[in-house]
Amino acid sequence: MASPPDTSKTTKLERYNSYLRRINTARLLTLSSQLLFRTTILAALLLILLFTLHHPPLSSFSFSSSPPHSHRSLLSSSSSSSTSSSLSSHSFQRQVLHSATPRNPTGLSVLVTGAAGFVGSHCSLALKKRGDGVLGLDNFNSYYDPSLKRSRQSLLSKHSIFIVDGDINDSSLLKTLFDLTPFTHILHLAAQAGVRYAMRNPQSYISSNIAGFVSLLEVAAKSADPQPSIVWASSSSVYGLNVENPFSELHRTDRPASLYAATKKAGEEIAHTYNHIYGLSITGLRFFTVYGPWGRPDMAYFFFTKSILSGKPITVFKTQDGAGEVARDFTYIDDVVKGCLGALDTAEKSTGSGGKKKGQAQLRIYNLGNTSPVPVGKLVGILEGLLGVKAKKNVVKMPSNGDVPYTHANVSLAEHDFGYRPTTDLAAGLRKFVKWYVQYYGIKNKVHGGVGGGIDVSEVASV
Numbered sequence: 001m002a003s004p005p006d007t008s009k010t011t012k013l014e015r016y017n018s019y020l021r022r023i024n025t026a027r028l029l030t031l032s033s034q035l036l037f038r039t040t041i042l043a044a045l046l047l048i049l050l051f052t053l054h055h056p057p058l059s060s061f062s063f064s065s066s067p068p069h070s071h072r073s074l075l076s077s078s079s080s081s082s083t084s085s086s087l088s089s090h091s092f093q094r095q096v097l098h099s100a101t102p103r104n105p106t107g108l109s110v111l112v113t114g115a116a117g118f119v120g121s122h123c124s125l126a127l128k129k130r131g132d133g134v135l136g137l138d139n140f141n142s143y144y145d146p147s148l149k150r151s152r153q154s155l156l157s158k159h160s161i162f163i164v165d166g167d168i169n170d171s172s173l174l175k176t177l178f179d180l181t182p183f184t185h186i187l188h189l190a191a192q193a194g195v196r197y198a199m200r201n202p203q204s205y206i207s208s209n210i211a212g213f214v215s216l217l218e219v220a221a222k223s224a225d226p227q228p229s230i231v232w233a234s235s236s237s238v239y240g241l242n243v244e245n246p247f248s249e250l251h252r253t254d255r256p257a258s259l260y261a262a263t264k265k266a267g268e269e270i271a272h273t274y275n276h277i278y279g280l281s282i283t284g285l286r287f288f289t290v291y292g293p294w295g296r297p298d299m300a301y302f303f304f305t306k307s308i309l310s311g312k313p314i315t316v317f318k319t320q321d322g323a324g325e326v327a328r329d330f331t332y333i334d335d336v337v338k339g340c341l342g343a344l345d346t347a348e349k350s351t352g353s354g355g356k357k358k359g360q361a362q363l364r365i366y367n368l369g370n371t372s373p374v375p376v377g378k379l380v381g382i383l384e385g386l387l388g389v390k391a392k393k394n395v396v397k398m399p400s401n402g403d404v405p406y407t408h409a410n411v412s413l414a415e416h417d418f419g420y421r422p423t424t425d426l427a428a429g430l431r432k433f434v435k436w437y438v439q440y441y442g443i444k445n446k447v448h449g450g451v452g453g454g455i456d457v458s459e460v461a462s463v
């Protein structure tokens, strides 16, 4: 009799095999879930990366990717897709509207270009303080120390003024801003300033003062609804080789001595064209060597102060015939601010819409000066007194780099039309500048005694 097959071994083997299968299946499951987990994490990371690339941090709202003085195609430059998405963000729109809306319905709503600049920051604060809405626009270029511009921006932000970080050549950005806010006025102060720097970087003057101005006027004339009234900064330099004195708006301005002056003069002609074709109300203000607290480090009174304090020599120009000193109608910032506000308040409405003129519009030009020229040597003397330090002066003939020997404003037109009357003489204005300077740069703490001689630095002027 055959013995029954030994099934116990087979069963054990089968059990063992099934155990191995289960183990393998479990391993496979663990492996695949790990793979799935890793793939999900990777995909999430990729998504976050893509999102970040397309949405720059809301705090910066930076729209100008071009380096300072780069010359990308200006009139047609468009925002990148990342820009568009930032522009459409609710947070951005809220900040724009909050900043640009006046306290009461009869107040102005002003787009201030160059708001982080010297005159721009002062005007923005003055407008905001009296209840107008102000939106700033500035490209924060590095023509001079951008940290000073950022400090001005912080000051403005404390007064609820938002500055959009962007370029006047970016017409898409401008259109978006005008779509968001029905600005009543533009105070156009963004420009490439400086007379002598034009020899070193001529293209930057064309880019800002001509192409940038046209870009702004195009949007104001064709896209903005209603068309805003425009007040903008021209310059005393347009008088160029004029020898009639004091300079009146009726004098010749067709002999500019620098490319800077030529671009400002071109701006005045361009303003005429946009007024004529589109009915834009435009007022040009010829500023005469504006100075004061929060000023421009590229200007003589500012860098003289720095050099005098650090014991470095300064160069003081005398006229090319060697017979006299060069002189300027130095104008204190508060006086210029009053002039800018006066021009805004008396600007009539533009008459056109959608690129079509409906009637004759206002076109004005005014000198905003101090009416009493001071030789540069005297300016140095005042600074020496205020700083309590003697300057090391090199007196040389004014080089042929665009400078003119003197400026002197006749301001009767501005006085007649909006009560412009400068009230600060150079000594009083420089005193306020030095107070600000020593506090801003912490000079009082660094230098023992002497600095700010006669100045109570605890009463530092602030805007």
Ligand SMILES: O=C(O)[C@H]1O[C@H](OP(=O)(O)OP(=O)(O)OC[C@H]2O[C@@H](n3ccc(=O)[nH]c3=O)[C@H](O)[C@@H]2O)[C@H](O)[C@@H](O)[C@@H]1O
Residues within 6 Å of the ligand: 193, 194, 195, 234, 235, 236, 237, 238, 287, 288, 289, 290, 298, 299, 300, 301, 315, 316, 317, 326, 327, 328, 376, 398, 403
């Ligand atoms: O009124 C204007 O239209 C112009 O005023 C200033 O131009 P500028 O008057 O040349 O001002 P600074 O560069 O501060 O020069 C002031 C005076 O100091 C003189 N200077 C300048 C530099 C220097 O090293 N030494 C010196 O004696 C100049 O010749 C000038 O007479 C501004 O820089 C321009 O942006 C503005 O448009």
